[in-house]
Amino acid sequence: IFVPVIAMALRVPSVQEATDAAEGVDLDLGLLLAVDQTPLRQPDEGEDEAAVALERGRDVLQSLVNELFRLPSVPGVAEDGRVVSLPEPQLRLPRQKPLPQPKPLTRWEKFAKEKGIVKKKRSKLLFDEGAGDWKRRHGYGKANDAMEVPIIEAKANAQPTGEDPFLALAQEKRTRVKANEGRQAKNMQAALKRGEALPPGVKLASMIPLEARGTSSTKGGGGKALKTLRKEELKEAASRASIATASVGKFDKRIEGEAAGLRRQAGKQRSFLPVTGGDDQKMLLGFVNRLAKRDEAKGSVDAGKAGRMYQTERETNRAKRKREQGLEEGQNKTRRRALQKGKGKDDDVHMGGVLPQEKAPPVSSITSVYENEAMEGVKVGPEISGLHVGGEVRKEGWLCINALEGLATDVVGRAEEVGTIFAEDQFEKVLASHCLEHVAQENVVATLAGWLRVLKPNGGRAFVSVPDLRVLSALFLRPELTLAERYHVMRMMFGGQTTPHDFHYVGFDEPLLRAALERAGFARAERVVSFGQGFADTSELEAYGERISLNIVAYK
DSSP states (O other): OOOOOOOOOOOOOOHHHHHHHTTTEEEETTTTEEEEOSOOOOOOTTOOHHHHHHHHHHHHHHHHHHHHHHSOBOTTSOSSSOOBOOOOOSSOOOOSSOOOOOOOOOHHHHHHHHHTOOOOOOOSEEEETTTTEEEESSSTTOTTOTTTOSOOOOOTTOOOOOOOHHHHHHHHHHHHHHHHHHHHHHHHHHHHHTTOOOOTTOOGGGGSOGGGSOOTTSTTOSHHHHTTSOHHHHHHHHHHHHTOSTTTTSSSOOOTTOOTTTTOOSSOOOOOOOSSSSHHHHHHHHHHHHHHHHTTSTTOOOHHHHHHHHHHHHHHHHHHHHHHTTOOHHHHHHHHHHHHTTOSOGGGEETTEEOOSSOOOOOSHHHHHHTOTTOOOBOOOTTOOEEEETOOSOOTTEEEEESSOOTTOSEEOOGGGHHHHBOSSOBSEEEEESOGGGSOGGGHHHHHHHHHHHBOTTTOEEEEEEEBHHHHHHHHTOTTSOHHHHHHHHHHHHOOOSSTTOOOOOOBOHHHHHHHHHHHTOSEEEEOSOOOSSOOSGGGOEETTEEOEEEEEEEO
């Protein structure tokens, strides 16, 4: 497993320390199993129980790896790495089911075992002495075919009967072929009774015995013999044959007297929407109606209640952080009283707080740490030039930070934490597509200030893309949109709200976003159609013929 390490001050215990810490562990290398029955130590004050468990698990795993590396390697097997042979397992795992009983021997297998007969696989080729070449043992053009020789040698004790030997051989072959067809028909009927599929290319008539086909050679005609076959068997055979085509019998011509449900497949079938027509709109409308009725169903999950609970918890934690910073209730009342008296301008109130002309006040712990110039963070190497906030796709030269763990996530963290995780002046570019609207209103300017902090001076750029509230509002008011389409536009405005990280807390148009970037400290900003960074993300999103993203490039 290859894990890229950016920069961190982490002390990893040595192999000897990890081995000593994992004493008392029972190892079974044959099963790659490590059993630790030692109770976990009590966590220290302020230490997480999960961290203690992970530390112990690491030590146990290290001891298992140490024992594996002590095994002798097998030379000449792998070019890159080592290959070892595991010993026999010491622990016998219990079985869920008993051991299968041995299959009983057939009569021939019993006879062969008693006589000591060993089955040997014969070659498919046989030497033809007449042609002087190797030919197939059976089938067309087989070796030593009696029908191909010009002279048949008579046996020593043969009596002259006047019979043509070539006609006798032909009659013997016809008799043998007829007997094989009869055995094949019986095998087909037995497979049909067991519910097995018929071989491809087999006709329904081949499953009916010769005496039941109503030929002139049968005694008493074929009508009475056909009644010996059960009706269910014939119906099942006809049903299988009718759907054994590429179209499953849908476009095949129906025969006269065929039942309506004969070609119906057993079991539940998947249904797909047609490529033409308006059935897709009906389906979306039905989906919206089911969402509206979901709260009324018994035992359903109230997604709105869950979102409100999450928002309440978030606001409670935010208020606690404010109290810890010394933002007392009296100061808040003084600020609100000043606004009511008209001391502040309209454009000075932005994203849940008052922003003076010089600098925004610290509204959270995030903004307060930016004022500390001695703060240190993670430093990246020269091969990393860009930071992708909320990225889900890996790209050379870019580092991905996301609140959720994923295959492309290099650092787990929220957009508000960029300025606290990374050191100052680290990246040439910061790209955030549809991330800023997920930030609380009071933290928008602080978040942008954090992005500005990690950008390199003299050319550092921030590519910020958010849903354009003006475009989405105009789309929502379009009279030609259906109910399902307006519901889709509404979700783009307020978020899908399927996870706690999928809520939109703030909306932007161009003046609002420019003002936030200016208050965060960016030198200038310009609107562009596309960022041109090679990411097929939501900044290129179109809906109902309109580009719904507001794309701004801000410079440090």
